[in-house]
Amino acid sequence: MKIFDLLCVAGHRFEGWFASAEDYGAQRAKGLVSCPACGAQEVGRVPSATRFNVGAPQPAAQAPAGHDALALAQKLYSRMLDELLTKSEDVGTQFPDEARRIHYKEVPARSIRGQATDEEHESMVEEGIPVARLPIPPSDRWN
Numbered sequence: 263m264k265i266f267d268l269l270c271v272a273g274h275r276f277e278g279w280f281a282s283a284e285d286y287g288a289q290r291a292k293g294l295v296s297c298p299a300c301g302a303q304e305v306g307r308v309p310s311a312t313r314f315n316v317g318a319p320q321p322a323a324q325a326p327a328g329h330d331a332l333a334l335a336q337k338l339y340s341r342m343l344d345e346l347l348t349k350s351e352d353v354g355t356q357f358p359d360e361a362r363r364i365h366y367k368e369v370p371a372r373s374i375r376g377q378a379t380d381e382e383h384e385s386m387v388e389e390g391i392p393v394a395r396l397p398i399p400p401s402d403r404w405n
């Protein structure tokens with residue numbers, strides 16, 4: 263019996279019990295592995311930090327999760343982007359001006375997003391304004 267730490271696409275962490283890694287793979291492929299919190303079938307394995315503290319290391323238990331982890335990371339990333347985009351104010355091309363006003367405390371701090379040219383981005387970084395560039399996948403949700 264193997265216990266895998268699983269993470270669903272919504273970020274719920276839970277344990278799954280399987281006869282073997284193959285059993286896990288087979289059940290997952292059939293859609294039999296789902297999140298107990300939200301029912302999502304898009305789950306992936308995560309390496310467990312706590313488990314290795316309590317017992318002997320079990321390298322075999324966390325072996326071939328690379329592919330799952332990558333797909334999951336991409337999903338979590340797009341989810342994070344979603345959050346970021348829905349919780350920030352779109353100031354469009356006013357972004358550099360607005361970011362400066364916030365940085366120099368001329369206006370109350372808030373999350374903003376928008377566009378900046380390479381030059382504007384560079385000069386904001388030079389001024390020490392915390393800006394991050396995100397490669398945002400094309401989606402009509404955010405237009």
Ligand SMILES: [Zn+2]
Nearest residue numbers: 270274297300
């Ligand atoms: Zn879930």
